[in-house]
Amino acid sequence: MNVKDKVIEIIAEQAMLEPSDITMDSTPESIGIDSLGLVEAIFAIEETFDISVPFNANEPEKSDFDISSVASIVAGIERLIAEKAP
Template sequence: MNTPTADRLHAIIAEQAMLEPSQITNDATPEDLGIDSLGLVEAIFAIEEEFDISIPFNANEPEKSDFDMSSIGSIVAAVEKLISEKAA
């Protein structure tokens, strides 16, 4: 079962991938969904705007950031962490 945050993220990712939100799974990678680096940057901007958070500028470099973008599920977890940190 998805959280409201996951559902909103799936909608954002689906828009970038030109898919239906129901086609987005947490185990899919951005590459699996046909999202290239530019699409990923656009998705990051949309996520930041939707949730009023700031994603680290080096999020696409896993060795330099704790924001994991390797799968949709890891993006969901990282965004939920940023949201909770902002609320604290």
């Protein structure tokens, strides 16, 4: 399973939707994920890919991580994985 599919699966689980209901253009708000759900999704993503996401739940706008859409989240995760690779 690729990064995009896994991230969508995790986000869909948080939103209580089917992965097919999530598009790359979906925003957390548009699929009903609140800040707590987003934090839980980020934790799940960190565990799944063994990475640390620079996301501050208390001040998301100050985080060095773009959560504006599923596409930006996937791109950020892929970047973190690439940076971690030896």
